[in-house]
């Protein structure tokens with residue numbers, strides 16, 4: 001049987017491992033992940049305890065067109081309720097508590113800005129269309145400022161766009177265009193962000209841990225166990241793990257009994 005060796009343990013590698021098993025007929029034991037960090041999940045990191053405090057770099061926003069993500073997570077049970085998939089949990093959470101910002105922008109005088117208008121001038125609109133219509137290769141080496149006049153960077157649209165996707169005006173025009181194309185369908189509800197989906201917990205607890213539990217259940221001995229407490233005192237590189245307990249640990253996180261399991265670390 002073929003073997004798969006995946007470098008990293010971010011969502012890309014966890015997804016690849018899951019699809020290899022789910023769609024590719026792989027046995028979990030033929031899949032090996034190599035992760036240089038002590039924790040798995042890559043950018044989907046979050047951790048800590050009630051005693052030491054919690055850290056996470058940020059929250060990830062999803063939306064209805066995250067089709068591959070939702071396909072991936074549709075077969076992954078949540079740790080709280082095995083009858084519920086992670087996708088179902090996210091979508092149900094959105095139904096129960098959809099985002100509806102009433103103060104998307106606040107001005108220097110602390111007044112809520114009326115964001116129903118993008119604030120575009122005719123020139124801004126034309127430049128936006130030109131940016132979208134320009135083949136990517138023609139934007140090579142260009143900044144966003146190379147594609148738009150000064151007024152564009154004073155519009156409601158720009159302030160909402162750059163604070164949602166962490167753009168600076170000097171960032172790559174290609175990247176800006178890619179985001180435009182990827183998220184243009186969100187324009188109508190952009191001022192309220194009501195099209196944005198969130199996971200129930202942070203993405204480490206809501207995605208990385210359930211995915212890892214699913215992989216461990218399918219005999220992936222080389223998948224590091226993300227369902228264990230993440231502090232260094234609990235975690236040692238090369239320390240073997242097993243299928244995790246989903247009951248809360250004494251420190252408020254879900255604990256793992258730590259029976260041995262090896263992986264490529």
Ligand SMILES: Cc1cc2nc3c(=O)[nH]c(=O)nc-3n(C[C@H](O)[C@H](O)[C@H](O)COP(=O)(O)OP(=O)(O)OC[C@H]3O[C@@H](n4cnc5c(N)ncnc54)[C@H](O)[C@@H]3O)c2cc1C
Nearest residue numbers: 008009010011012034035036037042043044057058060061
């Ligand atoms: C603060 C923040 C907010 C974000 N917000 C959003 C959002 O709202 N919506 C959204 O869709 N995305 C968002 N993202 C982006 C998203 O989280 C990442 O694109 C995604 O998690 C990347 O996954 P990955 O598996 O490709 O890479 P990573 O998560 O970077 O994983 C790569 C892993 O490979 C390991 N690695 C690398 N090289 C080696 C090596 N040679 N040997 C062993 N291991 C190696 C790394 O240690 C790492 O664990 C955000 C990211 C951050 C940090």
